Amino acid sequence: MSTDIYAAYSGALAAWRNLEMVSGNIANANTTGFREQRMRFEDTLGAVQATQGGYKSTDGPLVTDNVDTHFAIRGDGFFALGDGTFTRDGTFRLDPDGRLTTKDGAPVLGEGGAITVERGERLTVGTDGTVTGSASGDIGKLRLVTLAGATPVGENRWTGAPGAGSVATVVQGALEGSNVDPMRCMVELVEASRAFEAQQKVMQSSDEARSRLNQMQG
Amino acid sequence: MRALYTAASGMAANQVKIENIANNIANNGTTGFKKVRENFEDLVYQQLGSRSASGDAMQVGSGTRLAGLSRDFKAGDVLQSSSQTDMMLTGPGFFVVEAPSGETYYTRDGNFRTDLEGNLTTQLGYRVAPGVQVPAGGTLVVTADGSLSANVVGSDGSVTSVSLGSLEVATFQNPEALEANGGNLFRATDAAGEATRTTPGQDGAGQVQQYALEGSNVDVAEELISMITAQRGYELSSKVIQAADEMLQTAAGLRR
Numbered sequence: 001m002s003t004d005i006y007a008a009y010s011g012a013l014a015a016w017r018n019l020e021m022v023s024g025n026i027a028n029a030n031t032t033g034f035r036e037q038r039m040r041f042e043d044t045l046g047a048v049q050a051t052q053g054g055y056k057s058t059d060g061p062l063v064t065d066n067v068d069t070h071f072a073i074r075g076d077g078f079f080a081l082g083d084g085t086f087t088r089d090g091t092f093r094l095d096p097d098g099r100l101t102t103k104d105g106a107p108v109l110g111e112g113g114a115i116t117v118e119r120g121e122r123l124t125v126g127t128d129g130t131v132t133g134s135a136s137g138d139i140g141k142l143r144l145v146t147l148a149g150a151t152p153v154g155e156n157r158w159t160g161a162p163g164a165g166s167v168a169t170v171v172q173g174a175l176e177g178s179n180v181d182p183m184r185c186m187v188e189l190v191e192a193s194r195a196f197e198a199q200q201k202v203m204q205s206s207d208e209a210r211s212r213l214n215q216m217q218g
Numbered sequence: 219m220r221a222l223y224t225a226a227s228g229m230a231a232n233q234v235k236i237e238n239i240a241n242n243i244a245n246n247g248t249t250g251f252k253k254v255r256e257n258f259e260d261l262v263y264q265q266l267g268s269r270s271a272s273g274d275a276m277q278v279g280s281g282t283r284l285a286g287l288s289r290d291f292k293a294g295d296v297l298q299s300s301s302q303t304d305m306m307l308t309g310p311g312f313f314v315v316e317a318p319s320g321e322t323y324y325t326r327d328g329n330f331r332t333d334l335e336g337n338l339t340t341q342l343g344y345r346v347a348p349g350v351q352v353p354a355g356g357t358l359v360v361t362a363d364g365s366l367s368a369n370v371v372g373s374d375g376s377v378t379s380v381s382l383g384s385l386e387v388a389t390f391q392n393p394e395a396l397e398a399n400g401g402n403l404f405r406a407t408d409a410a411g412e413a414t415r416t417t418p419g420q421d422g423a424g425q426v427q428q429y430a431l432e433g434s435n436v437d438v439a440e441e442l443i444s445m446i447t448a449q450r451g452y453e454l455s456s457k458v459i460q461a462a463d464e465m466l467q468t469a470a471g472l473r474r
Contacts, residue, residue, distance in 0.1 A: 012469070016221075017266065017276060019465060023221040023458045024260075024279035027228030029451050030235060031258040031282050039276060050266070052276050065255055066292040067394060091257050091288065094392045096411045103257070103286050120389055120414050120421050134422070151277065154262040156285070175257075182454055189461050196465045203472055 003046060008202035010047035015196040017050035022188045025180050033060065033073075033088030033156055034178035055150065060179035062171060068123060069093050069100065072176040077144040077168025078158060082107035082114060086147055089156035090175055100131075104155070110140035127169040144168050220264075220280065221462040227281030228455035231258055234284050235448040242436045249297070250306075250327030250402050251434035252289045253441075259285035288394050294326075295433035302358045303330040303338060306432040309424020311387040312404065314347035314415065315340050322347075324388055324413065327402035329431055332358075342401055347386040347415075356380065360428040364418035387423045388413040 021039050028034040038053035062072055071090030073079070078086035083106045092108055095101050100108045100115040100123075107114040115131055117123050122134040129142035145162035152158050238256050245251040261280040296306065305328035307313070312324035323344065330346055333339050338350040338358075352358050356368030364385035369377050390396065391411035396404040406413055418426045 016465065017278070019458070019462055020221040020224065020278045021276075023224040023228075023455075023462070024281065026451070026454045026458055027224050027231065027281040028258070028260050028279065029228070029454070030231055030256070030448075031260050032285075034260055037277070037279065050276050065288065065290050067288060067290060069392070069394075070288070089257075089259065091285070093394060093409070094411070096391065096408060098391060098411075119391060119411075122422060152260060152263055152279070154260055154279075156259045182450070185454065186457070189458060193461050193465060197468055200468050200472060 005203050005206045007046050007048075008199045008206065010049065012196050012199035012203070014041055014048045014050040015192045015199065018188060018192040018195070021050075022185050022192065026182065026185050029178050029180045029182060031156065031178045032091055033176045034180060035060075035088070035152075036178075036180045036184075037152075055152075056179055056181075058179055059176065061177040062174050063177045064174045066173045068173060070173060070175050071125060071142075072171045072174040073144070073168045074171060075166075075168035076146055077166035078147050078150075078162075080109040080143040080145055080162060081157070082109055085153065085157040085159055086145065086150075086162065087156050087158060088176055090170075109143045111143050112140055115140050115142070125170055125172040127171070129170045142170060144170070220278065222459055224279065224281040225455045225458035225462065227261065227283060228458070229452055231282045231284065232448045232452040232455065236445065236452075238287070239441050239445050239448065243438060243441050246434050246436045246438055248327075248402065248434050249329050249431045250294065250325060251436065252291050252294075252326065253434075253436045254287050254289050256287055257285045258282050289396070289398075290435065291393055292435050293432065294435040296427070297431045297433045299429050299431050302428065303332060304328060304431050305330065305360055305426050305428045306430045307387065307418065307424040308427050309422075310393070311389045311416075311418070311423035312393075314386050314388050314413075315344040315403070316347060317344050321405075322413075323399060323403040323405060324390075324396065325403050326432055328426075340401075344403075348383065350382050350385070352382065353380060358382075358428075360385065360426055362419065362425040362427070364426050384417050385426060386415055387418050387426075388415050389421055389423050390414070 021037055025036050036056040040051050040053035042049045042051050069092045073088055091103050092100050098117045117133050118135050124132045131139040133139050144166040146166045147160035150158050150160040235256050242253045263277045263279050266276045315323050330338050332352050336352040338346045352368050356370045359367045366382040368380045395409035397407050399405050416423050
């Protein structure tokens with residue numbers, strides 16, 4: 001059995017995976033705190049395989065919206081949530097008990113547990129994550145972690161092994177936009193289409209060569 | 219085929235964005251209007267293949283969806299007015315109004331009027347809390363702390379000031395979660411928390427300014443920029459669909 005046609009197939013599959021990834025990146029060009037996904041091609045025994053290439057770690061644009069409970073992270077760091085996941089999407093709110101939560105109700109953790117403010121109180125968050133209430137003073141400090149092996153799980157959440165020592169800063173009244181670079185996405189899209197086409201040509205010529213071989217035998 | 223659906227979710231998201239921008243721009247002249255921002259989130263990821271010797275298996279996302287809308291309560295511009303029943307709050311808080319059905323609504327739009335009996339109401343006729351009746355021929359005076367009085371001119375030409383109590387305002391723990399009801403009115407929700415009824419200038423609520431209205435806080439330039447990004451985003455996603463389609467066509471062309 002000839003292997004060239006399968007090598008070309010693996011190449012075409014990798015190009016298709018690349019397209020799927022670009023598709024996901026472009027679709028999330030408006031997603032708060034989204035990080036552009038990268039991919040890596042790996043050579044395994046004459047075939048190509050698409051593997052995880054990590055996530056672009058540069059900060060997305062700062063989008064100011066003046067909401068007191070909206071935060072953006074600048075630098076490498078994630079907010080820690082009560083459900084054990086992490087996020088860079090600082091679209092938070094206060095629940096009826098005054099607890100700072102995500103929009104779907106998961107508490108946002110401070111160094112000493114959930115952050116709770118008094119009724120009617122306005123909160124101010126410093127660049128280091130220190131939370132101060134207009135009535136009760138010092139409330140706590142947002143827990144910012146670095147994340148080893150960060151893996152997205154949807155709904156702007158991430159899982160991974162948290163590490164202390166994040167030097168990221170927090171901006172109140174703003175959100176972090178997606179860090180997807182549309183221009184790069186378009187380049188990758190063109191590249192993927194062409195790579196796919198080239199692999200198809202290889203498959204066709206391999207097919208033709210064998211067809212001729214069969215005629216010679218016949 | 220996943221790439222097609224992923225790109226379609228991107229197109230849908232940009233469509234929602236455009237719809238919301240249209241609403242913001244349309245309300246550019248609406249008194250007390252607060253602009254709305256869309257928040258998007260990513261969808262579940264799927265792991266493709268197995269973990270390779272040198273790295274993790276590839277994760278492919280399945281697109282985006284609207285996670286929610288948030289309202290920006292930044293103050294609008296001050297619009298001067300010559301009407302004595304026009305007023306605005308110069309800080310956080312809401313005017314409290316009561317519908318004829320008895321339901322309570324909250325509004326930033328202080329474009330009030332008096333009805334036939336002299337009751338202070340919204341343009342729709344909803345009464346302003348706690349119920350204010352301006353005597354016939356009286357001139358309404360509202361001070362910064364919400365104290366209401368009316369200057370009534372007597373038959374002998376003398377002016378007497380009649381106290382009409384104090385205006386009531388409400389503040390919320392989480393005003394972003396208030397439900398917009400149309401007609402510049404908001405309704406309280408569980409997520410917004412219970413309304414704190416107070417007087418202007420107290421409990422973090424803003425003060426009142428008479429002879430002024432709060433304009434819309436929509437910034438048209440900003441909306442137009444958002445519109446351009448949404449339009450381009452829509453176009454980019456459509457290009458992905460095109461590319462995926464061409465690749466599938468190429469694959470189908472393999473067997474001649």
